[in-house]
Amino acid sequence: GAGVSQSPSNKVTEKGKDVELRCDPISGHTALYWYRQSLGQGLEFLIYFQGNSAPDKSGLPSDRFSAERTGGSVSTLTIQRTQQEDSAVYLCASSSRPKNYGYTFGSGTRLTVV
Amino acid sequence: QQPVQSPQAVILREGEDAVINCSSSKALYSVHWYRQKHGEAPVFLMILLKGGEQKGHEKISASFNEKKQQSSLYLTASQLSYSGTYFCGTGPNAGNMLTFGGGTRLMVKP
Numbered sequence: 001g002a003g004v005s006q007s008p009s010n011k012v013t014e015k016g017k018d019v020e021l022r023c024d025p026i027s028g029h030t031a032l033y034w035y036r037q038s039l040g041q042g043l044e045f046l047i048y049f050q051g052n053s054a055p056d057k058s059g060l061p062s063d064r065f066s067a068e069r070t071g072g073s074v075s076t077l078t079i080q081r082t083q084q085e086d087s088a089v090y091l092c093a094s095s096s097r098p099k100n101y102g103y104t105f106g107s108g109t110r111l112t113v114v
Numbered sequence: 115q116q117p118v119q120s121p122q123a124v125i126l127r128e129g130e131d132a133v134i135n136c137s138s139s140k141a142l143y144s145v146h147w148y149r150q151k152h153g154e155a156p157v158f159l160m161i162l163l164k165g166g167e168q169k170g171h172e173k174i175s176a177s178f179n180e181k182k183q184q185s186s187l188y189l190t191a192s193q194l195s196y197s198g199t200y201f202c203g204t205g206p207n208a209g210n211m212l213t214f215g216g217g218t219r220l221m222v223k224p
Binding site: 033041056104 | 214
């Protein structure tokens with residue numbers, strides 16, 4: 001597609017429920033990143049996929065968070081047993097050559113846990 | 115460890131200049147700069163690779179001093195459209211993910 005697409009754009013869930021956030025990167029981009037942005041804060045790294053390599057999961061805050069990328073394209077971020085502190089905007093980004101190129105971010109999913 | 119940005123916020127009048135700094139405690143391979151407007155996704159501005167190069171696009175330019183592990187973003191003759199939050203992202207190695215600073219809020223007033 002023309003840009004990075006994320007869905008849903010907004011998600012309100014009850015504490016303890018599981019949620020899935022989807023990211024569809026720019027076609028041909030081999031690198032895909034998930035970041036989290038709390039209100040008025042910077043971007044917190046969560047996970048990074050590069051081609052067929054094992055993902056870098058070093059930013060995942062707990063074992064309730066997981067992500068997968070199928071066929072080197074679409075990625076799903078799953079949060080199990082959501083907590084109120086999980087409320088944030090979850091941003092996905094992709095890049096064609098992470099060494100020398102910038103990231104293209106999606107519009108994000110605003111997650112609210114009530 | 116995330117890079118430190120300064121200042122945290124700045125207010126300008128149209129036509130004034132501003133400098134935003136980004137400092138890291140780690141050796142850097144690259145520095146990215148992004149601008150995020152309220153309620154929108156961050157937008158890529160430019161990337162600087164180690165070698166001390168300087169880049170520019172119209173009235174926005176940046177420098178990268180790898181020895182000092184610092185980068186600066188220069189906005190000259192600011193326009194209303196420059197308002198937003200500016201983030202630097204640093205990468206210690208080629209091809210790795212970026213670590214972002216806390217952001218600098220820039221407001222340009224008429």
